[in-house]
Amino acid sequence: MNGxxxxxxxxxxxxxASRRMAATDASTRDxxxxxxxxxxxxxxxxxxxxxxxxxxxxxxxxxxxxxxDRLRLDDAxxxxxxxxxxDIAAQPDPLAATATPQRRPNxxxxxxxxxxxxxxxxxxxxxxxxxxxxxxxxxxxxNAVILRGGSEARDSNAAIAACVHAALRGQGLPExxxxxxxxxxxxRMLELLQQADLIDLAIPRGGEGLIRFVAEHARVPVIKHYRxxxxxxxxxxxxxxxxxxxxxxxxxxxxxxxNALETLLVHADIAPALVPGAVAALAARGVEVRGxxxxxxLARGVRPAGDDDYAAEFLDLVIAVRVVDDLxxxxxxxxxxxxxxxxxxxxxxxxxxxxxxxxxxxxxTMVNASSRFNDxxxxxxxxxxxxxxxxxxxxxxxxxxxxxIERYVVRxxxxxxxxxxxxxxx
Numbered sequence: 001m002n003g004x005x006x007x008x009x010x011x012x013x014x015x016x017a018s019r020r021m022a023a024t025d026a027s028t029r030d031x032x033x034x035x036x037x038x039x040x041x042x043x044x045x046x047x048x049x050x051x052x053x054x055x056x057x058x059x060x061x062x063x064x065x066x067x068x069d070r071l072r073l074d075d076a077x078x079x080x081x082x083x084x085x086x087d088i089a090a091q092p093d094p095l096a097a098t099a100t101p102q103r104r105p106n107x108x109x110x111x112x113x114x115x116x117x118x119x120x121x122x123x124x125x126x127x128x129x130x131x132x133x134x135x136x137x138x139x140x141x142x143n144a145v146i147l148r149g150g151s152e153a154r155d156s157n158a159a160i161a162a163c164v165h166a167a168l169r170g171q172g173l174p175e176x177x178x179x180x181x182x183x184x185x186x187x188r189m190l191e192l193l194q195q196a197d198l199i200d201l202a203i204p205r206g207g208e209g210l211i212r213f214v215a216e217h218a219r220v221p222v223i224k225h226y227r228x229x230x231x232x233x234x235x236x237x238x239x240x241x242x243x244x245x246x247x248x249x250x251x252x253x254x255x256x257x258x259n260a261l262e263t264l265l266v267h268a269d270i271a272p273a274l275v276p277g278a279v280a281a282l283a284a285r286g287v288e289v290r291g292x293x294x295x296x297x298l299a300r301g302v303r304p305a306g307d308d309d310y311a312a313e314f315l316d317l318v319i320a321v322r323v324v325d326d327l328x329x330x331x332x333x334x335x336x337x338x339x340x341x342x343x344x345x346x347x348x349x350x351x352x353x354x355x356x357x358x359x360x361x362x363x364x365t366m367v368n369a370s371s372r373f374n375d376x377x378x379x380x381x382x383x384x385x386x387x388x389x390x391x392x393x394x395x396x397x398x399x400x401x402x403x404x405i406e407r408y409v410v411r412x413x414x415x416x417x418x419x420x421x422x423x424x425x426x
Contacts, residue, residue: 006183006188007181007188007191007192007195008191008195008198010146010176010179010181011119011146011179011192011195011198011199012198013174013176013179014119014144014145014146014176014177014179014198015118015119015144015198016174016176017144017173017174017176017177018116018118018119018142018143018144018177020173020174020177021116021139021142021143021144021173021177022115022116022118022142022143024142024173026093026095026096028171028173029093029139029140029142030089030090030140031089031171032139032167032168032171032173033085033086033088033089033136033139033140033167034085034086034089035167035170035171036085036132036135036136036163036164036167037082037085037086037089038167039163039164039166039167040078040081040082040085040132040160040163041078041082043159043162043163044075044078046159047073047078047156047159047160047163048073048074048075048078049159050155050156050158050159051071051072051073051128051153051155051156051159053155054071054128054152054153054154054155054156055068055071055072057152058071058126058152061152063152064316065256065316066255066256066315066316067126067152067256069254069256070125070126070127070256070257071126071127071128071152071153071156073128073129073156077129080129080377081129081132081133084132084133084136084377084382084383085132085133085136085382085383087377087382087383088136088137088140088382088383088399088400089136089140090382091140091381091382091399091400094114094140094141094399094400094401094403094404095114095115095116095141095142095404096114099111099112106415107412107413107415108410108411108412108415109410109411109412110408110409110410111408111409111410111411112406112407112408112409113406113407113408113409114401114404114405114406114407115142115404115405115406115407116141116142116143116403116404117141117143117200117201117403117404117405118143118144118200118201119143119144119145119146119198119199119200120134120138120143120144120145120146120199120200120201120202120203120385120403121145121146121148121192121193121195121199121201121202121203121220122134122138122145122146122147122148122203122205122385123148123189123192123202123203123204123205123206123210123214124147124148124149124150124204124205124206125149125150125152125153125205125206125207125210126150126152126153126206127149127153127205127206128149128153128156128157128160130149130205130385131147131149131156131157131160131161131164132160132163132164133383133384133385134147134203134385135147135161135164135178136382136383137382137383137384137385137398137399137400137403138178138385138403139177139178140400140403141400141401141403141404142404143403144176144177144178144179145177145178145179146179146180146181146192146199147161147178147179147180147181148180148181148188148189148192149180150184150206151184154182154184157180158180158182161178161180164178165178186213189213189214190217193214193217193218193219193220194219195219195220196219196220199220200220200221201220201221201222201223202214202218202220202221202222202223203222203223203225203385203386203398204222204224204225205225205385205386206225208226208227208313211224211225211226221392222390223386223388223390223392223394223398224388224389224390225258225386225387225388225389226339226340226341226389226390227258227313227339227341227389228257228258228259228260228262228313228339228341228342228387229262229263229311229312229313229337229338229339229341230250230258230259230260230261230262230263230339230341230342230343230344230371230374231261231262231263231264231265231330231333231334231337231338231343231344232246232247232250232261232263232264232265232344232345232346232371233265233266233267233324233327233330233334233343233344233345233346233356234247234264234265234266234267234270234274234346234347235267235270235327235345235346235347235349235352235356236267236268236269236270236326237347237348237349237352238267238270238274238346238347238348239346239348240270240273240274240277242346242368243274243278243346244274244277244278244281245370246344246346246368246369246370246371247261247264247278247281247282248281248282248285249370249372250344250370250371250372251282251285251287251317251319252282252285252286252287252317253372254372255287255314255315255316255317255318256315256316257315257372258313258341258387259341259342259371259372259373259374259375259387260315260371260372261319261344261371262312262313262314262319262320263310263319263320263321263322263333263337264278264319264320264321264322265321265322265323265324265330265333265334266278266295266321266322266323266324267323267324267325267326267327267330268294268323268324268325268326271294271295271298271323272298275295275298275299275321275323276298276299278299279291279295279298279299279300279301279302279321280299282319283301285317286317287317287318287319288303288317288318288319289301289302289303289318289319289321290302290303290304290305290309290318290319290320290321291303291304291305291320291321291322291323292305292321292322292323294322294323295321295322295323298323302321305320305321305322310322310333310336310337311337313339327352327355327356327359330356331356331359331360334360334362338360338362339389340361340362340363340389341362341363341364341374341387341389342362342363342364342365342366342371342374343356343360343362343364343365343366343371344365344366344367344369344370344371345357345365345366345367345368346368347367347368353367353368363387363388363389363395363396363397364387364396364397374387374396374397375387375397376397376398376399379397381397381398381399381400382399382400383399384397384398384399385398385399385402385403386398388402393405
């Protein structure tokens with residue numbers, strides 16, 4: 001357990017390890033991540049057994065179906081984690097130079113160089129895959145990471161962390177580069193968030209309560225992976241079959257994830273043709289529909305929706321529906337109720353599509369594509385450490401490059417800013 005004083009010691013060791021990781025070359029970091037993937041693949045029986053214990057405890061404790069879905073691992077999900085790790089290893093080095101050096105008139109050469117953030121505190125709930133993804137992404141970018149997972153996934157996280165530590169030892173790198181806080185007490189998390197001299201960034205990933213707690217108590221910078229109140233707007237120029245496909249994939253494929261749809265907005269001109277069939281298709285997949293009066297007039301079985309429904313992240317087989325007069329009304333609804341996560345438009349009108357893109361400020365905006373594509377793996381990042389809805393240096397899915405920052409390196413041959421001050425100096 002990491003009791004009083006233990007968290008500080010972990011952070012000190014992580015800071016030392018971060019300097020070691022920053023000095024490694026790209027091939028060493030890639031071999032390390034490949035090794036983590038191999039360790040996890042070989043240890044899958046142990047990981048699945050540990051996860052089974054976590055799921056059983058959570059079910060007996062009355063956890064919601066959404067939490068159980070996020071917590072549960074199986075062979076297919078282990079395969080997906082291993083594939084994501086190997087994808088991260090195969091990606092270009094995020095610390096490689098990408099900008100051409102610029103030469104100034106005074107002879108100075110100006111370079112922009114990407115460097116690791118340093119030590120990242122990853123605080124998350126019920127998602128054991130985050131243990132592997134966060135470790136790999138941080139290591140790929142030359143960082144150290146301190147993992148504080150939720151108590152509901154303690155056995156799963158420990159089993160995956162053991163694979164990470166075995167790979168670090170195998171490469172002759174410090175285990176402290178991926179530190180794990182095992183004490184579930186909230187006091188340990190609070191202690192971690194106070195280490196402003198050792199922690200460079202905190203990333204909370206979980207329920208609204210966790211994220212608010214981190215944001216309110218942290219003395220270190222925080223990037224929030226906040227609520228996913230995601231909308232699909234069906235324009236008057238939409239293809240109804242395409243729009244229904246986006247709706248069903250976005251809502252029913254995996255309702256407990258943050259990129260699932262929570263609200264359907266339908267232009268009034270297409271609503272009579274689209275809403276009855278869409279509601280029937282949702283109901284056939286077990287989705288409860290809550291809608292405005294105009295929606296209720298068009299389809300049976302629609303419960304009334306209120307402001308709380310339009311603001312809700314259901315994370316369940318529930319969706320809110322509203323018929324709107326036009327694109328501007330849809331954008332006004334999104335501005336009022338949205339969470340800057342993912343917005344989708346279905347339309348065959350390129351002018352409407354561009355107006356929707358310009359009119360939304362979400363981390364990802366989709367045109368005729370499912371909200372479920374707002375995911376690091378789907379967008380070519382291999383995996384994600386989170387989907388930032390905080391407008392800082394990273395916005396949207398955060399891959400390895402989002403765990404670096406850009407600095408300047410200036411090379412000269414004795415240039416000074418005010419040479420006149422040096423006249424007569426020996």
